[in-house]
Amino acid sequence: MKRRKLPKKPKQPKAGASIKTWEAYETRMVKYAAKYKEAKEAPEKKRKLRDAITEKVGKILKKVA
Incomplete structure (x- = not known):
């Protein structure tokens, strides 16, 4: 399985962000x-x-045989 990159985390918010x-x-x-x-x-x-x-498929084959 291919490793997916994590979504980028935003920088730490400043006081008014x-x-x-x-x-x-x-x-x-x-x-x-x-x-x-x-x-x-x-x-x-x-x-x-x-x-x-x-x-x-197995059930069908059993019926046929």
Whole structure:
């Protein structure tokens, strides 16, 4: 699995800095986490699908034989 770069963290806010930059950063992190989780679960989903298909094919072959 290709390593994804983490979203860039904004510099430490100064006294009057807007909160919007941090909110934007948080939304980027949430998106990153969702993508990362999805990528992590993909092989498991494929395996489950493959197992289900082989099971169905096996049942059909038993009926034919």
